[in-house]
Amino acid sequence: MPAQVSGLSRYPIKGLSYQPLNSVTLQAGRGVSGDRAxxxxxxxxxxxxxxxxxxxxxxxxxxxxxxxxxxxxxxxxxxxxxxxxxxxxxxxxxxxxxxxxxxxxxxxxxxxxxxxxxxxxxxxxxxxxxxxFTDVGVHSSELMHAISVLNLASVRDLEARIGERLDPRRFRANILVEGLDPWVENEWLNHELMLGAVQYRGMRLTRRCPATEVNPDSSIRDINVPRELMRFFGHIHLGIYLTVIKGGVLRIGDTVTAAG
Structure with missing residues (x-):
């Protein structure tokens, strides 16, 4: 199966529930409309x-x-x-x-x-x-409007190592991608890629904080994700922030490819 977009979301209010999307129209230098508004x-x-x-x-x-x-x-x-x-x-x-x-x-x-x-x-x-109101907005205007991407293969790799299921909702990403090798997203930093017809550049790896410890169903802190990342990989990164270079409509099912 080719690598593809398997989920799209925005979080209208910082810290609260996500809103699933089937498609999103993206503009250069802008994030998902209505996200963390x-x-x-x-x-x-x-x-x-x-x-x-x-x-x-x-x-x-x-x-x-x-x-x-x-x-x-x-x-x-x-x-x-x-x-x-x-x-x-x-x-x-x-x-x-x-x-x-x-x-x-x-x-x-x-x-x-x-x-x-x-x-x-x-x-x-x-x-x-x-x-x-993105966490990384304090670093630059470009990062304020960046889009967070989560590689589900990386999540599953961490799951296998710790022996616990990790609901992707813990990571509050805008885009979920499926069909990639684990951790390949770390190689996107400062490189360009395509998700569907939209062109992006990798901006910053996502440092995971105590918010990821919280079970989205029980609201209990049950897995120390940053600690487990450090234990197995020597860092606390999981996911990446992308900035849009060339806009367009992104849909669930769109393929993930290197920029030509």
């Missing part, structure tokens, strides 16, 4: 939505610190602005474009703050034009 800023975080500056991921709610976020089933409709979530028997639907809707969302997420960060202030739902 919102974030929940911690009460002490200063973020100006009219003049956005990249901030450390530690300024926002995230799975690396608030693993209980994984138990939430969330969705976002970009055409209407409707955000919905399910937490057990509790349900919330709110419009992110109105003050009342944002206030309801912020009040809900206040309960997930660590005790030392709980105060009269609540987390703040933030967004800004042409701004993505």
């Amino acid at each position: 919102f974030a929940l800023a911690l009460p002490a975080t200063v973020f100006d939505e009219t003049n956005p500056q990249p901030l450390s991921k530690f300024e926002f709610m995230m799975l690396a610190r608030q693993e209980a976020l994984a138990r939430l089933k969330t969705s976002y409709d970009g055409s209407t602005g409707l955000f919905s979530l399910i937490d057990g028997t509790e349900r919330l639907s709110a419009d992110v474009h109105c003050a009342e809707g944002r206030a309801a969302i912020e009040a809900f997420f206040a309960r997930f703050l660590p005790e030392d960060q709980k105060s009269s202030k609540k987390p703040r739902l933030v967004t800004a034009a042409n701004h993505c």
Whole structure:
């Protein structure tokens, strides 16, 4: 089977559920539209939505610190602005474009703050034009709009070594690829390749953080992925960030090839 794209996703709100896609239209120098478009800023975080500056991921709610976020089933409709979530028997639907809707969302997420960060202030739902809340956005504008790719063969290789199943959702990638050799993605760094009709360049290997320890079904930290990567491979990289050089439509089933 030729190497191909087997999954496409975006994460409308940093740290929350993914939205599966069948196809995505990509532009040069831009990421997946709507990916990490919102974030929940911690009460002490200063973020100006009219003049956005990249901030450390530690300024926002995230799975690396608030693993209980994984138990939430969330969705976002970009055409209407409707955000919905399910937490057990509790349900919330709110419009992110109105003050009342944002206030309801912020009040809900206040309960997930660590005790030392709980105060009269609540987390703040933030967004800004042409701004993505990617972890690597602090390094450059190009990386802010990079696309994360996960080679499923590399995941399976790590699985075999540790004797545990690793759900690809742990890695929160935009693109899943199948049919490659394990770890071949590390060779894409600073090289060009094609996924379907879209041309990319490898930008940065993905360093794995404690967010990958969290089981996406149970919301429990059950596998120390960074430690296992270091134990077996001497590094904590799994996946790669690509930047789009020549845009186009990417679809599930598109082939992965070297750029001609």
